[in-house]
Amino acid sequence: MGTLTDIATIARWEVKKSFSMLGREVLPFAIILFVLLVLVTGFAAQTGMHLQDGMYNVGVDDPQIAGLLASDARFSVYVMDSPVLLKNRNAFDLIVVQGIVNGSATDKANAAQKTLERDYAKYVNSVYNTENDLFAAYPLWIDTQSVKSELNFLSTQSGQYVSANPRRIAPVPEGEVKTVPTPSPALAISQEELRAELVQSNTKNTQISRYTETLSTTSTSMGNFKTPAQLSPPLPFDSIILIFVFIFPLYFTSQFFMMSIMNERIERKGEVLLSTPLRTSSIIIGKALPYFIGMVAICTGLTLYIKASPVIILPLIPVIFFFLANALLIGMLARSFKELSFISIFFSTVATSYLFFPSIFANVHVISLISPLTLIVLTIQGSAWTVTDYLYSTSLFWLTGAVLFYIAARNFKEERLFSEKKLVSRVREFLSEILSQKHPFVSLFLLSGFSIPFIFMVQMMCLVLFFNIPMPYSLVFLLLFAALVEEIAKGVGIYTIYTRDPAFLTWKNLILACAATAIGFLAGEKLLLFVTLAQISDSVFGSILFLSLGSLWLPFLLHFACVTIVACCLKIWGKKGFVPGLAVAMVVHCLYNLYFILGWLG
């Protein structure tokens, strides 16, 4: 009970402090700015975005076509006689003479021509939409049906196409064939309903409305029926807008938390708090609580506003937790405001890209599930996701958030908060704090075990980033990078211990420390694999990242050998041996992986 009251008290202080500061001066301005923002948004929605105005110069000899083109602000249209146009054709990206479009062979002209093509298609549609006989204008309709794959998704991910070499004879399915009902040849929707949909989809093709309408959850009455022109891969545009709507407010609020921590440090008010008998965990939880509640409230408000299912909040909570953990640590680490800005911008970009990039493929590939944002996209689309999906996409956020909070809690004391050392040495000090003096080997074991979620997060990002590079290169990059990340993570603990006390690293202790690190790493790897990553671990990419599924002693030997290389370099050459040691360990790691993958492929 006592702890809970403590937390409540701290939380109340925190709320009072930030409100008294914000209330007086900031609120009036904030309200004015908010009103301005609404006005400007309305203005922008009306006039449109003018980022790409006048990109292309087009010469036209027919005023009617000129009018058609001028409706797109990207074109600067010049009306001239055809002989004049032909003479000056180099001054234009495109010229339209007697209804024929001519462009030079440059990229710019091609881009202009593609834009023109789309504009013209839009114009044609707008004319056809008004036809009495709609089915003469749109004679072909496609009914799209999706079939669930009975095999797992890994076959495409490992670079094998469904049927790379089609044979002459039609493929024969194995097992029993379920009867598929013959589709009826008639459309289930009336002509006028279809027309309304066509008119709507034709007008909404503008850049802004495309984004604003992604948040409406109402599905169209058209169902699966599409004209051929509407048939495009289901790449969602939702992710961008979701980032803006959900993640940015979270990022903003976590900034306040970051600043609150920083302010405790620079104004030295934190000392008073620390001198009270309150436990540090109570202080941290109490300080973070108002922000956590605020962020959840913001998300709930947004969810209610867009009338989406409240299930959306569930995947956001681990993201909030992770953001707060990072904000706390950054607030504790930064030495000055500019450093705070740079680190937080860097962190937010990396975190945002981790959240954002996979969700681009929300309807395309299961890899997208590594981002909680995908669950939101799916919820808004009305697709269901399972508890396993939830665990899969959020467990890394929960784990890393928890570890970061633990590190921060252990370091939340005077000599850490008010020191003025360099960033790298501060990070090392933070780590040194969680490495116990009494039980160094247990600490090393735990440290390397708990570094696994971070490693996976970094490696997952690489997986996503390298996913689009052609096959052999993506493997090579991933191979090198995965090895390097793992070696750094394993080496860091021993490096910290060595810097704290070089004498500790006797040969016997060195071997023991390396063994502890290797076992910890292996245990963490196994555990996380078991919980979440079974889906990915079977593909070629997966086999590089998490090779150790098979036997136990081989990966142990690998981890042990690599970390021993780093430790020996440290012992022999001191601190400057760390980087060369890492390089050698990386090469050994890569060779091991290569041998296994080659063996595996062969």
Next chain:
Amino acid sequence: MKIKHLSIIAKKEFRGLYNEKTILLAILLQLFIALFSSFLMVGLTSMYDPASLSRYSHSRYSIGYAGNESKILTYLQTSPDFRVYQMDLSTAVAALGQRKLAAVIYVPDTRPDALDPVKITLYTLQNDLQTAIVDVKLKDIFLKYEKDLRDIRADRLKEELVSLQIQKTSGGGDFYEFVYGLLIPLLVFMPAIITSALVIDLITEEYQHETLETLMSTPITFVEMVWGKVLACELLVPIQAGAWLLLLMLNGIAIENAGLILLQVVITSLILILLGTLTALHYRERTAAQFIFSTALVVVILFSLALPANPLNLITRLAVGTAGMDQWLLLGGTIVVILALGYLTQRYAEKIGKTHNTR
């Protein structure tokens, strides 16, 4: 105001940045994004133009064809992208489920000149990257067939179209609009945004770290201190923006008028930096100042984007080489705004400076 004092302040800030070295993170970020621009290209441009995805695949796909014969069958058979098997619908869908086919098409017996539309059923795999590519390739064939049907039913159409003949392009140009119309203006203006946030940090830091009193006891006046910080931030803009342009050029993206772009960015960024300075002088506390400034920034950027001729658009037009004389007009307008903001800053700083001197 003495130039020497300004440069002392600017140098002090540069030294601070150099000592902390965390500005490296900002630069690292730029590199990170530039290095992975290939991913950006594929990921983001596919949102602009999903059809660009199909370029990344060169294999032949097996298609199951069920139902009545039609011209689609001929199109599929002659296409280099597909291999077609005429199959029973149930067998074909089962084969699709086992990934032995990439898609299944069912065509009903509706006559091409019937009153009703032809409704084709397309079965594809759920949640599959390959499906996206097959969709794009099938779309071309469906469009061709739609055109055939339209021609057959043409006499039932009433409206006359403005005719425009567009030849097939020689390829390329997919990423053009994305790169020049979005990436370049945003990347080039990013340093302006970063430095305007930086000036707030620099000014509020003097207040919150209580170093202002010490600084005021030197011959440097408060006004000089403010302008010195503005100068330091302003000098960072061309360095960072120039680095962006260079990186883009190294990536093989030709940029015209790089010098003029730099000029525009350097001058326009002064607006943001002065806005940041005013906010910082008003609040003298980082949290409040940064919050108000970043909200104001969104308003300002959104507003300027809604204007027909705006600095971001000018960057686009300069980069593609279609900017005319009106760029100087815009520059003139920008300078007027800067002069107004500069005057405000000067007066405000003088006012605050007096209270510091009398104390």
